[in-house]
Amino acid sequence: MATASNVAGTNPAQAQEFTRPVRSLWSDAWLRLRRNRLAMASIVYLFLLALVAIFAPVIAPHSPGRPTTTELRERGVYRQAAWVVDEKTPKRSGIWKFPLGTDSAGGDVLSRLIYGTRVSMVVGFIPMIFTLTIGITIGLISGFAGGKLDSLLMRFTDIIFSLPDILFFIIVQTAFSQTAFGKTFNGLLLIFLSFSAVNWASVARLVRGQVLSLKEKEFVEAAEAVGVRRGSILFRHILPNTLAPIIVAGAFIVPSAIVTEATLSFLGIGIQPDTNPNNPFPTSWGQMILEGKSAIDSQPWILIASAIAIASITIAFVALGDGLRDALDPRQ
Amino acid sequence: MIGFIIRRVLAMIPVLFLVALITFFLMKQAKGGPFDQEKEVAPSTIALLNRKFGLDKPAWLNTAEFNNRMSSDGPLAAVRGLFDSQFGNYMLNAVQGDLGPTYASKGTETVQDKIKQTFPISLRLGLISLTFALVVGFPLGILGALRQNTIFDYFSLIISTIGFSVPTFVTGLVLLLVMSKVFGVAPIKDPSVWEGFSMSYFPPAIILGLGTMAYITRLTRSSVLEVKRQDYIRTAKAKGLGDRVVIMRHILRNSLIPVITILGPAVAGLVTGSFIIESVFRVPGIGSEFIGAIGSRDYSMIMGSTLFFSLLVALGNIMVDLSYGLIDPRIRNS
Numbered sequence: 278m279a280t281a282s283n284v285a286g287t288n289p290a291q292a293q294e295f296t297r298p299v300r301s302l303w304s305d306a307w308l309r310l311r312r313n314r315l316a317m318a319s320i321v322y323l324f325l326l327a328l329v330a331i332f333a334p335v336i337a338p339h340s341p342g343r344p345t346t347t348e349l350r351e352r353g354v355y356r357q358a359a360w361v362v363d364e365k366t367p368k369r370s371g372i373w374k375f376p377l378g379t380d381s382a383g384g385d386v387l388s389r390l391i392y393g394t395r396v397s398m399v400v401g402f403i404p405m406i407f408t409l410t411i412g413i414t415i416g417l418i419s420g421f422a423g424g425k426l427d428s429l430l431m432r433f434t435d436i437i438f439s440l441p442d443i444l445f446f447i448i449v450q451t452a453f454s455q456t457a458f459g460k461t462f463n464g465l466l467l468i469f470l471s472f473s474a475v476n477w478a479s480v481a482r483l484v485r486g487q488v489l490s491l492k493e494k495e496f497v498e499a500a501e502a503v504g505v506r507r508g509s510i511l512f513r514h515i516l517p518n519t520l521a522p523i524i525v526a527g528a529f530i531v532p533s534a535i536v537t538e539a540t541l542s543f544l545g546i547g548i549q550p551d552t553n554p555n556n557p558f559p560t561s562w563g564q565m566i567l568e569g570k571s572a573i574d575s576q577p578w579i580l581i582a583s584a585i586a587i588a589s590i591t592i593a594f595v596a597l598g599d600g601l602r603d604a605l606d607p608r609q
Numbered sequence: 610m611i612g613f614i615i616r617r618v619l620a621m622i623p624v625l626f627l628v629a630l631i632t633f634f635l636m637k638q639a640k641g642g643p644f645d646q647e648k649e650v651a652p653s654t655i656a657l658l659n660r661k662f663g664l665d666k667p668a669w670l671n672t673a674e675f676n677n678r679m680s681s682d683g684p685l686a687a688v689r690g691l692f693d694s695q696f697g698n699y700m701l702n703a704v705q706g707d708l709g710p711t712y713a714s715k716g717t718e719t720v721q722d723k724i725k726q727t728f729p730i731s732l733r734l735g736l737i738s739l740t741f742a743l744v745v746g747f748p749l750g751i752l753g754a755l756r757q758n759t760i761f762d763y764f765s766l767i768i769s770t771i772g773f774s775v776p777t778f779v780t781g782l783v784l785l786l787v788m789s790k791v792f793g794v795a796p797i798k799d800p801s802v803w804e805g806f807s808m809s810y811f812p813p814a815i816i817l818g819l820g821t822m823a824y825i826t827r828l829t830r831s832s833v834l835e836v837k838r839q840d841y842i843r844t845a846k847a848k849g850l851g852d853r854v855v856i857m858r859h860i861l862r863n864s865l866i867p868v869i870t871i872l873g874p875a876v877a878g879l880v881t882g883s884f885i886i887e888s889v890f891r892v893p894g895i896g897s898e899f900i901g902a903i904g905s906r907d908y909s910m911i912m913g914s915t916l917f918f919s920l921l922v923a924l925g926n927i928m929v930d931l932s933y934g935l936i937d938p939r940i941r942n943s
Contacts, residue, residue, distance in 0.1 A: 591776070
């Protein structure tokens with residue numbers, strides 16, 4: 278230590294290093310995240326996708342809705358991607374006006390892909406907020422209250438946790454998809470609710486565990502000793518300390534919600550397609566995969582393009598989640 | 610041990626009951642009955658069919674029958690009468706293993722027959738994919754962790770990130786596309802290939818197992834990395850044990866436990882993942898049957914297979930809990 282201060286005294290550059298500003302957990306985590314190239318690339322990619330989702334009407338070369346009769350003549354049905362030449366039926370050869378070709382109704386595949394970004398973004402983030410809200414509330418109450426309420430809530434959580442979730446979603450979709458409630462926002466509301474109704478259980482378990490261990494910590498004892506009210510202890514001392522694992526959990530909820538929507542739409546019971554050009558959510562990538570599956574021989578690019586879109590968005594979110602976990606959990 | 614098994618089996622009952630309750634409630638919300646979708650059927654026929662399947666009874670509680678029997682037969686018979694409802698009769702038959710007739714067959718075939726026919730196919734598919742997930746996932750994770758930050762590690766990371774994030778129907782369809790466009794393999798049309806173990810099971814099984822494999826790889830990797838840093842590993846090395854012994858006896862055994870914990874959810878994932886993969890690869894298993902039942906609103910088939918799937922998932926979890934005890938003596942004794 279003595280030599281260190283000697284050196285610091287003689288060398289101004291090192292003296293500065295010794296008096297650098299205090300770094301919080303969050304700025305530390307941010308520094309670690311910035312060093313993770315895969316996570317940073319994912320953030321950039323997802324930011325670009327968010328822009329595409331917001332500015333879809335500006336970016337998309339054509340309307341995602343059903344084309345008019347005159348448009349249809351030009352577009353053709355199952356027109357191949359621009360670089361594919363169809364020798365048997367020349368009018369189906371690709372042209373650059375429709376870079377990824379057209380689908381069975383003459384819809385421009387690229388424009389639909391661009392609009393599909395919206396569904397994936399919305400379906401990723403809104404259920405995450407619902408799920409975290411329910412999970413954090415139940416977890417906090419359960420962990421903080423303890424006793425009978427705790428065991429009651431946890432028994433309920435266990436039951437929800439052991440429900441086979443995709444089965445539950447399928448049944449909920451079948452039950453409500455034809456009702457007015459099930460048709461709100463093309464069925465998106467129903468997907469949000471059924472997803473959050475099952476997935477909060479793991480968040481609640483996580484938060485409860487955190488609260489139980491934090492309750493025993495010295496700083497909580499100190500806060501109690503100086504007479505801080507229970508509510509303040511919960512929200513000002515315990516909740517902020519559970520944030521790191523909650524953020525990581527939230528980051529993994531997003532891709533899982535996106536996959537759920539895509540899976541349900543692929544099974545034909547997810548969001549409902551809409552040919553109305555003014556609908557902000559006319560199509561989803563899962564739906565395009567379903568269409569691409571039936572056009573696997575006639576126009577494979579519907580399938581390829583939407584498969585790449587879903588694969589890349591989920592990989593990006595998982596890579597970001599991994600990066601956040603490594604950054605927020607210094608033990609790793 | 611026996612007490613533990615009994616406790617766990619008993620704990621299954623409320624879960625299964627809740628699943629039945631929720632499913633039944635949701636099925637009641639759906640518009641349209643099973644018999645009114647085809648071409649016009651005479652109302653009298655529908656009434657007859659409803660009567661045959663007991664659909665003319667109240668959905669939950671038969672209060673009319675309760676009052677009726679209360680005055681004539683006494684309270685015990687009245688309580689039995691109260692549960693003479695659609696749900697009550699369904700549950701009563703279900704606990705005796707009778708899941709009722711499928712609506713699609715107009716009552717000539719029962720749900721349990723259908724399950725008996727199609728489940729072996731799904732079971733074969735699931736077993737192959739579980740084997741694949743374990744045999745590939747475990748070594749890949751170990752290799753990645755022991756050779757951290759080498760090309761092996763990056764390879765295992767890339768494979769596991771893809772398998773973990775990309776949904777199976779996407780990878781499955783891409784595989785189908787590659788098989789038909791690049792290798793010229795035609796999709797399978799002949800259903801008899803699924804009757805025993807055959808090569809046709811491999812493409813769907815590998816895709817189905819991909820997610821589980823990736824999860825096992827990720828978990829094994831981080832678990833081995835964690836164990837590698839423990840004091841007892843340093844001790845083992847310090848006392849001069851060879852690398853081989855340290856890895857096999859000290860690292861692997863201790864890093865196995867967290868991996869086993871996810872096998873329960875993994876088995877559940879394989880069971881419920883099967884119906885997506887089966888519909889992609891046209892495998893005539895119980896998953897395809899379930900998806901078909903959704904399409905034709907065959908409520909008894911939906912109810913029956915949901916209960917069956919839930920039972921499988923619950924049993925899988927119990928098996929995994931039992932296996933902890935076999936591997937880790939600390940858990941066995943607590």
